Amino acid sequence: MPTIKLGNLNIDKIQTAFKARDFSSEELTREYLEAIRADDTNSFISISDLAIEQARQADKLLAQGQATALTGIPLAVKDLILVEGLRATAASKILENYIASYTATAVKRLTAAGMVVIGKTNCDEFAMGSSNENSAFGPVLNPHDKTRVAGGSSGGSAAALAANIAPTALGTDTGGSIRQPAAFCGVAGLKPTYGRVSRYGAIAMASSLDQIGPMATTVKDLAYLLKFMAGYDEMDATSLKAAVPDYPANLNTDIKHLRLGIPIEYFSSKIDSQVKTAIEAQIDNLKKQGFSIKEVSLPYTDYALAAYYLLMPAEVSSNLARYDGLLYGLVADKKLSLDQWYKTVRSQGFGAETKRRVILGTYILSAGYYDAYYKQAQKVRTLIKNDFERVFKEVDILIAPATPSTAFKVGEKSQDPLAMYLSDVFTVSANIAGICGLSMPIAKDRNNLPIGLQLLGRPLGELEILQLGHFIEQTNK
Amino acid sequence: MELDKKQIIALADLAKLELSEEEIGLYQEQLKDVLSYVDKIKDLDLSKVKESLTGIATGALPRADKAKASVPGIIKQAGEIRDSYVVAPNVFNK
Numbered sequence: 001m002p003t004i005k006l007g008n009l010n011i012d013k014i015q016t017a018f019k020a021r022d023f024s025s026e027e028l029t030r031e032y033l034e035a036i037r038a039d040d041t042n043s044f045i046s047i048s049d050l051a052i053e054q055a056r057q058a059d060k061l062l063a064q065g066q067a068t069a070l071t072g073i074p075l076a077v078k079d080l081i082l083v084e085g086l087r088a089t090a091a092s093k094i095l096e097n098y099i100a101s102y103t104a105t106a107v108k109r110l111t112a113a114g115m116v117v118i119g120k121t122n123c124d125e126f127a128m129g130s131s132n133e134n135s136a137f138g139p140v141l142n143p144h145d146k147t148r149v150a151g152g153s154s155g156g157s158a159a160a161l162a163a164n165i166a167p168t169a170l171g172t173d174t175g176g177s178i179r180q181p182a183a184f185c186g187v188a189g190l191k192p193t194y195g196r197v198s199r200y201g202a203i204a205m206a207s208s209l210d211q212i213g214p215m216a217t218t219v220k221d222l223a224y225l226l227k228f229m230a231g232y233d234e235m236d237a238t239s240l241k242a243a244v245p246d247y248p249a250n251l252n253t254d255i256k257h258l259r260l261g262i263p264i265e266y267f268s269s270k271i272d273s274q275v276k277t278a279i280e281a282q283i284d285n286l287k288k289q290g291f292s293i294k295e296v297s298l299p300y301t302d303y304a305l306a307a308y309y310l311l312m313p314a315e316v317s318s319n320l321a322r323y324d325g326l327l328y329g330l331v332a333d334k335k336l337s338l339d340q341w342y343k344t345v346r347s348q349g350f351g352a353e354t355k356r357r358v359i360l361g362t363y364i365l366s367a368g369y370y371d372a373y374y375k376q377a378q379k380v381r382t383l384i385k386n387d388f389e390r391v392f393k394e395v396d397i398l399i400a401p402a403t404p405s406t407a408f409k410v411g412e413k414s415q416d417p418l419a420m421y422l423s424d425v426f427t428v429s430a431n432i433a434g435i436c437g438l439s440m441p442i443a444k445d446r447n448n449l450p451i452g453l454q455l456l457g458r459p460l461g462e463l464e465i466l467q468l469g470h471f472i473e474q475t476n477k
Numbered sequence: 478m479e480l481d482k483k484q485i486i487a488l489a490d491l492a493k494l495e496l497s498e499e500e501i502g503l504y505q506e507q508l509k510d511v512l513s514y515v516d517k518i519k520d521l522d523l524s525k526v527k528e529s530l531t532g533i534a535t536g537a538l539p540r541a542d543k544a545k546a547s548v549p550g551i552i553k554q555a556g557e558i559r560d561s562y563v564v565a566p567n568v569f570n571k
Contacts, residue, residue, distance in 0.1 A: 004527040012478055017507065022535055030501075030509075068538050096526075098554065101548070101550050101551055101553070101554075143524070176556075193533060194532050194533040195532060195533055208530060208531045208532075209532075225501065235540075236539050237539050237540065238531065240533070269510055274513050302517075303517060303518055303521065304512075306514060306516075306517045306518050307513050307515075307518060308517040309511060309514070310518070317492060324493075325562060326554070326555065326556070326563060326565055327551075327552055327554070327555050328554040328555065329554075331556035332566075333558075334557070334564070334566055335566075336563065336566050337566060337567060338566045338567065338568050340554070340566075342493040342567040343493050343494060343495040344495070345495070346492075346493050346494050347494050347495040350494070352500075355489075355494055355496070355500070356507060356508070358492045358494065359485065359488045359489060359492055359494065359504060359508065360508055361509060362488045362491050362492045363484075363488050363508070366488070366491070372519075373515070375528060376518055376521075377518065377527055378524040378525055378528035378530065379527070379528050379529075380518050380521065380523070380526075381528070381529040381532065382526050382527055382529045383530055384523070385524060415510060417507050417510070418507075418511055419511045421514075423509070431532070432532055433532040434531060434532020434533035435532065435533075438494070
């Protein structure tokens with residue numbers, strides 16, 4: 001078997017190698033599985049025992065000339081997303097042995113295009129966290145510095161890409177869970193518009209905010225994955241019917257007409273000076289390239305995180321009520337009363353952050369506080385939506401930092417939930433307003449840690465942010 | 478907003494969680510911090526603002542309520558199954 005160099009691979013390079021018969025999908029898949037077994041970042045929770053068979057099928061399609069751009073490409077799937085026959089733990093003890101009984105639509109579409117699921121990646125429990133330290137399977141370490149966090153909640157997917165143990169991955173993003181770990185690990189990640197990708201088969205955290213999205217080492221690879229994942233699905237009542245553009249085929253068009261905006265609220269004192277300098281240098285670069293760029297204001301930005309930490313826990317406490325240990329998941333002693341059974345299963349099965357958010361959500365939704373908190377937060381959502389609607393009349397894309405700092409140390413914020421929550425400050429607005437956002441690496445700080453740029457687009461503006469991201473990637477080479 | 482120990486215990490009970498003394502104290506402190514942060518939305522005059530359930534109004538209606546064959550596999554992972562029923566603990570305490 002040829003030894004394949006897994007570093008710097010992307011979809012185009014792999015397809016070229018398949019065509020040149022440098023290696024087959026099965027050989028490539030075996031290399032990745034071996035690399036996952038040797039991994040020291042804790043990026044994966046489980047390896048798929050269906051991978052080799054899927055790769056063989058892909059090789060047949062490649063040999064018959066019936067392949068798509070994705071046929072034979074290995075894919076890592078966040079363990080929050082269901083793949084029939086594989087464990088889906090949501091990184092929680094309560095689902096430690098749960099085997100998915102059906103496949104999420106997004107995954108189904110990618111495997112129908114020939115992708116090979118190689119395994120399930122680690123994440124924060126039920127996607128609740130910004131550091132991947134809230135996993136029942138242990139934290140994910142950042143491949144750039146293993147004393148630091150990978151970010152969260154899709155930390156395993158981001159770290160797997162950075163460690164070259166998966167060429168493509170799926171994550172979910174409720175408040176920045178794709179974009180923040182992508183920024184911390186120096187990879188690309190896209191949160192699609194709410195409804196662009198079906199949520200069917202994604203274990204629900206906060207249903208009005210959750211989206212499945214692609215993660216990869218290049219922006220072009222995000223475009224390939226999105227093309228196949230996106231589109232209407234009758235199994236998701238919030239799925240959008242809009243046509244899906246051919247994203248990868250339209251990346252290289254002239255985009256100098258795009259009007260770029262700098263949201264001044266994203267460049268406040270909360271941001272690390274090295275991150276700020278890198279983003280500003282990138283903006284200067286784009287100006288030199290001939291783009292029209294102007295400052296814009298999103299005045300309610302400062303209230304977005306507060307609204308998020310009201311909306312999200314309220315939805316979490318409702319969604320997680322289903323984990324009662326009766327139909328699946330952790331069980332308790334049958335001699336207990338039903339009430340004691342529930343309490344035993346949930347107290348033993350949920351981790352600290354999950355309990356914290358369930359209690360917070362229960363409080364927010366309780367009589368007397370619902371009007372004061374949940375309803376008010378939904379009104380703030382309207383103001384944030386209005387902010388973006390107004391600004392997107394003046395500009396096409398917003399340029400901002402993805403995170404206020406680069407990756408922090410393991411343990412640095414784990415005892416201070418509020419400090420941890422503040423690391424989502426630049427990403428939550430996109431989820432609240434339902435718009436799309438892309439995070440991509442543009443530089444490194446003095447500790448050699450990646451710095452992420454964020455591009456925010458209007459609803460269904462994925463093509464534009466992918467085009468600009470691709471342009472930046474090409475010109476920064 | 479103040480959260481006392483009794484409230485934390487009552488909330489945990491509603492959420493079907495059992496907390497240790499240590500957890501009660503810790504959550505009380507931590508949730509107090511979070512609530513004082515989120516309280517900033519009270520600075521806004523929202524009296525004339527409408528609520529939004531989601532960011533994007535997808536306009537979608539629930540799909541038609543069509544009957545489909547049941548999927549026996551769906552209860553395959555229940556702790557105990559007897560005669561195609563899932564066995565649950567006693568609902569009423571003895």
